[in-house]
Amino acid sequence: MTMLAPSRPNDTLTRHMLYPFTNASYAAKNPPLVIEGGEGVYIIDSEGRRYIDGQAGLWNVNVGHGRDEIKQAIRDQLEKISYYSQFGGTTTTPSVVLAERLCAMASHEGMARAFYSSGGSEANEAAFKLVRQYWRHVGEPNRHKIISLKRAYHGVTLGALSANGTPAYKEHFEPLLAGFSQVETPHVYRNPFTEDPEALGRLCAELLDREITYQGPKSVAAFIAEPVQGAGGVIVPPANFWPLIRAVCDKHGVLLISDEVVTGFGRLGSMFGSRHWGVKPDIMVFAKGINSGYVPLGATVMNKRVADAFVTEDESQFTMAAFWHGNTYAGHPLACAAALANLDIVEREHLDRNAGEVGSHLLARLRDVQQRHPTMGDVRGLGLMIGIELVKNPDTKEAFAASANYGSRIAEKCKQQGVLLRNLGDTFILSPPLVLTKAQADTIADTFESAITDVGRI
Numbered sequence: 058m059t060m061l062a063p064s065r066p067n068d069t070l071t072r073h074m075l076y077p078f079t080n081a082s083y084a085a086k087n088p089p090l091v092i093e094g095g096e097g098v099y100i101i102d103s104e105g106r107r108y109i110d111g112q113a114g115l116w117n118v119n120v121g122h123g124r125d126e127i128k129q130a131i132r133d134q135l136e137k138i139s140y141y142s143q144f145g146g147t148t149t150t151p152s153v154v155l156a157e158r159l160c161a162m163a164s165h166e167g168m169a170r171a172f173y174s175s176g177g178s179e180a181n182e183a184a185f186k187l188v189r190q191y192w193r194h195v196g197e198p199n200r201h202k203i204i205s206l207k208r209a210y211h212g213v214t215l216g217a218l219s220a221n222g223t224p225a226y227k228e229h230f231e232p233l234l235a236g237f238s239q240v241e242t243p244h245v246y247r248n249p250f251t252e253d254p255e256a257l258g259r260l261c262a263e264l265l266d267r268e269i270t271y272q273g274p275k276s277v278a279a280f281i282a283e284p285v286q287g288a289g290g291v292i293v294p295p296a297n298f299w300p301l302i303r304a305v306c307d308k309h310g311v312l313l314i315s316d317e318v319v320t321g322f323g324r325l326g327s328m329f330g331s332r333h334w335g336v337k338p339d340i341m342v343f344a345k346g347i348n349s350g351y352v353p354l355g356a357t358v359m360n361k362r363v364a365d366a367f368v369t370e371d372e373s374q375f376t377m378a379a380f381w382h383g384n385t386y387a388g389h390p391l392a393c394a395a396a397l398a399n400l401d402i403v404e405r406e407h408l409d410r411n412a413g414e415v416g417s418h419l420l421a422r423l424r425d426v427q428q429r430h431p432t433m434g435d436v437r438g439l440g441l442m443i444g445i446e447l448v449k450n451p452d453t454k455e456a457f458a459a460s461a462n463y464g465s466r467i468a469e470k471c472k473q474q475g476v477l478l479r480n481l482g483d484t485f486i487l488s489p490p491l492v493l494t495k496a497q498a499d500t501i502a503d504t505f506e507s508a509i510t511d512v513g514r515i
């Protein structure tokens with residue numbers, strides 16, 4: 058039972074707080090919902106209204122809200138010790154046990170060691186520093202460049218931002234880091250090349266090959282990609298793309314980093330996104346679903362090839378061979394305790410399987426709604442990661458004018474009807490908790506249809 062705090066006047070919600078990616082005047086005119094409680098796939102606002110959480114917080118509350126088992130694991134750890142450093146000769150038990158667990162869960166991918174941070178951007182940042190230092194250790198110090206995909210989202214810190222493939226995130230902060238470049242993403246719905254997914258997968262892998270060759274293979278450290286691009290608009294690559302990019306990386310000796318911040322731990326219907334594509338990356342980057350957001354945590358997990366470069370029996374090299382990176386809160390014991398309880402739930406409740414089954418059902422339901430609503434230009438997705446791109450003209454794929462606020466108006470109607478969905482302009486990016494049932498998926502699809510009908514053609 059959620060105890061509601063007395064409501065705050067709306068203007069106090071925005072007077073002193075600067076919200077991420079939100080203009081202060083806009084926020085003042087459109088005050089945020091104050092979320093006071095949550096239970097399973099539902100969240101409850103300060104007025105006591107209940108919503109289906111169609112975005113799982115921010116792609117992260119995979120096991121649902123308010124899970125007693127996770128809360129208890131955090132409390133138990135809190136009773137022992139709330140925090141202790143991992144620098145210079147101390148550690149805590151949950152972080153050690155979690156590293157073992159992550160490597161066991163990703164043993165198929167050959168993962169050997171985990172390095173912690175406090176979130177997704179930091180975990181990618183660690184991955185970039187790790188690969189640069191790796192290449193110095195193995196005698197190729199010139200390999201420092203990082204290649205990523207257009208429309209990629211890897212985070213907001215300067216390194217992660219440099220790898221992003223959407224200019225809007227970057228333009229306020231340029232110049233960004235040298236040595237980062239982006240190649241075409243295989244976006245089946247919007248690309249100037251071909252409508253044949255397989256040909257597109259081949260072409261984009263070929264473009265990566267050409268970019269590595271152009272940059273000079275001996276200067277390229279790593280290629281990073283999301284198994285399905287999330288914030289870029291839920292872009293599902295053709296099935297041949299990941300195996301082909303693995304082959305391109307191998308051809309040039311380049312390391313492959315899979316950004317599993319969203320896709321890790323079940324969201325695509327497989328435990329890891331790269332596993333869905335049948336590919337073993339060299340580094341897997343986790344955050345979000347690692348503990349369903351109960352306490353901030355990120356992890357950069359590496360295979361033996363990478364890990365062994367940081368191991369030496371030569372005592373004179375002990376200092377220099379260390380990974381020269383670390384944050385105070387990385388691998389926080391409360392976060393790791395939460396992660397262990399979270400992963401118990403993911404495995405026990407087979408949430409990867411549920412995401413696959415309920416995700417297919419939701420996708421089919423939304424595609425059925427699309428038949429009656431031609432402004433739903435493209436409905437795409439894998440597991441419980443689904444994108445709906447709204448267009449003015451489905452034949453030409455012409456977009457609506459931004460000033461029409463079409464997507465936001467539909468999102469508002471959904472909210473009024475008890476379903477909270479996230480839209481980036483006219484693209485909805487659905488990522489409900491992985492405990493979603495088919496009946497709840499039906500409610501999402503029915504509500505979306507009712508909202509799009511209410512808003513009408515514009």
Ligand SMILES: Cc1ncc(COP(=O)(O)O)c(C=O)c1O
Binds near residue numbers: 288317
């Ligand atoms: C694929 C991916 N990588 C990295 C990040 C950054 O994670 P964080 O916001 O925890 O820094 C995100 C955030 O949405 C993401 O979707």
